[in-house]
Amino acid sequence: MSAAARSVLLGGLGIGLFLALWETIGLFKLAGISWPPLSAVLEMLTDGSRLPLFQRALAATLEETALGYLWGTGAGIALAALAHLVPLLRRGSDRLAAVLNSVPSIALGPIFLVLLNRESTPAAVSSIHVFFIVFVSVSSGLQRATAAHRDLFAVLGADRFKRFRRLELPAALPALVSGLRLAWPAALIGAIIGEWFGAPRGIGILIINAMQNFQIVLLWCAVLLAVASSLLIYGLLTLLERTAYARFG
Amino acid sequence: MLMSVSEAIVVSKVSKRFALAGSGEGVLALSELSLSIGAGEFVAILGPSGCGKSTLLRLVAALEQPTGGTVTVRGEPPGKVSANHALGVAFQDHALLPWLSIHDNIALPFKIAGRRADEAAIARLIELVGLSRFTRARPKQLSGGMRQRASIARALVLEPEVLLLDEPFGALDAVTRRQMNVELQRIWSARQITTMLITHSVDEALFLADRVVVMSGRPGRILREVDVPFERPRDPAVTRSERFHRMVDDLTAALETEEAPL
Numbered sequence: 001m002s003a004a005a006r007s008v009l010l011g012g013l014g015i016g017l018f019l020a021l022w023e024t025i026g027l028f029k030l031a032g033i034s035w036p037p038l039s040a041v042l043e044m045l046t047d048g049s050r051l052p053l054f055q056r057a058l059a060a061t062l063e064e065t066a067l068g069y070l071w072g073t074g075a076g077i078a079l080a081a082l083a084h085l086v087p088l089l090r091r092g093s094d095r096l097a098a099v100l101n102s103v104p105s106i107a108l109g110p111i112f113l114v115l116l117n118r119e120s121t122p123a124a125v126s127s128i129h130v131f132f133i134v135f136v137s138v139s140s141g142l143q144r145a146t147a148a149h150r151d152l153f154a155v156l157g158a159d160r161f162k163r164f165r166r167l168e169l170p171a172a173l174p175a176l177v178s179g180l181r182l183a184w185p186a187a188l189i190g191a192i193i194g195e196w197f198g199a200p201r202g203i204g205i206l207i208i209n210a211m212q213n214f215q216i217v218l219l220w221c222a223v224l225l226a227v228a229s230s231l232l233i234y235g236l237l238t239l240l241e242r243t244a245y246a247r248f249g
Numbered sequence: 250m251l252m253s254v255s256e257a258i259v260v261s262k263v264s265k266r267f268a269l270a271g272s273g274e275g276v277l278a279l280s281e282l283s284l285s286i287g288a289g290e291f292v293a294i295l296g297p298s299g300c301g302k303s304t305l306l307r308l309v310a311a312l313e314q315p316t317g318g319t320v321t322v323r324g325e326p327p328g329k330v331s332a333n334h335a336l337g338v339a340f341q342d343h344a345l346l347p348w349l350s351i352h353d354n355i356a357l358p359f360k361i362a363g364r365r366a367d368e369a370a371i372a373r374l375i376e377l378v379g380l381s382r383f384t385r386a387r388p389k390q391l392s393g394g395m396r397q398r399a400s401i402a403r404a405l406v407l408e409p410e411v412l413l414l415d416e417p418f419g420a421l422d423a424v425t426r427r428q429m430n431v432e433l434q435r436i437w438s439a440r441q442i443t444t445m446l447i448t449h450s451v452d453e454a455l456f457l458a459d460r461v462v463v464m465s466g467r468p469g470r471i472l473r474e475v476d477v478p479f480e481r482p483r484d485p486a487v488t489r490s491e492r493f494h495r496m497v498d499d500l501t502a503a504l505e506t507e508e509a510p511l
Binding site: 146 | 310331334335344360361362
């Protein structure tokens with residue numbers, strides 16, 4: 001058996017075991033009534049009458065996440081590139097990013113609520129999460145060009161912009177894609193937290209409502225949706241990352 | 250010594266001191282070294298490792314600044330020459346960009362110079378270095394020798410005023426290295442660009458150069474200069490001649506006496 005097939009098989013076995021354990025604990029109420037069996041959660045998720053509710057919530061959350069992801073990525077790349085090209089800005093931008101990251105998003109939520117509105121808060125919180133991850137990965141990626149390549153560009157008479165475009169940026173792509181992969185789950189968390197500040201709909205709202213009304217199975221449905229959508233896109237980004245490393249690494 | 254009307258590279262009483270942690274005075278890599286290379290001349294700098302020969306090349310390439318003395322290339326400071334895209338360079342590390350094809354790597358100097366790529370010139374060079382079948386390949390897919398040929402083609406593509414070669418075949422096995430020497434001799438004979446080759450191989454220096462400069466180490470100084478008498482274009486058979494062997498022995502001895510105390 002090839003190593004790849006083995007790893008897929010072992011992975012599948014692990015997931016299967018995990019799901020079976022979930023079902024068993026829920027079925028025999030080993031963790032009390034707040035741990036429903038997997039089958040009950042799946043039954044509710046696939047229940048036709050609830051489908052529109054889940055669809056609306058997931059669509060809203062994914063839209064906010066995508067928006068925050070795009071804004072955060074754009075801002076992260078732009079600031080990292082600017083700081084790289086203008087050495088004067090380098091230290092300041094590092095500190096700005098560090099400060100932004102050290103503010104808990106739960107504290108940022110109310111500020112965005114006041115500055116923007118309740119519809120835009122999820123995407124805004126999400127974009128802050130993404131911004132930091134992308135900024136850090138692109139900043140370090142831009143340093144990744146080898147000394148030999150830098151020497152070559154210097155001898156060929158490249159100015160810093162040509163060096164940036166033809167050497168440093170392509171060399172930074174694998175790091176950027178790694179950052180993008182890590183940023184997606186963070187973006188989703190940001191959007192869900194942002195929804196708690198009064199968004200009209202979304203997975204975060206579903207979680208809050210289910211929690212407050214003690215709808216245990218519904219709560220687990222919402223969490224499962226969030227995890228599944230996060231993992232799916234994380235997996236796709238991992239594939240993209242592999243391609244980037246093969247080509248630019 | 251081959252006298253040329255115009256000197257292409259003039260190194261005049263150049264010293265280079267590198268700062269070293271824990272040592273106040275640092276390391277003196279070169280001490281008042283003077284050397285001139287005529288236009289169209291091929292000079293090999295031969296020396297033991299650590300003798301400062303690469304530092305000398307880096308000064309001519311404007312990758313380092315001298316602590317004392319001056320370096321000029323065609324009467325101008327090296328930084329100005331490189332900014333005019335008039336230097337060609339190949340290092341021991343081929344330094345091809347892994348994400349570009351062989352063709353695009355060789356076309357890179359045009360992009361950096363902001364000129365339109367001269368496709369005919371690129372094709373001729375690819376042909377000259379024998380990579381016509383591999384224009385679309387990526388560096389990773391080629392052998393070490395092929396990568397070095399691509400990096401030499403890249404160094405030549407802008408028709409530079411000065412070609413700087415820093416042990417370009419240093420990482421290759423002996424057989425490939427010999428083949429590469431034969432090819433470089435052929436390529437160079439077609440263009441006769443002023444060339445400075447850094448090497449620690451006596452054979453390579455004698456086969457390729459018009460003049461061999463032997464350096465001593467710590468601090469780097471010039472120990473000897475030898476004019477190479479063989480006619481161009483040189484046939485590989487020249488390396489089997491009595492005279493070639495005598496010169497190899499002679500220069501090897503000069504290097505060994507120098508290396509002994511280290």
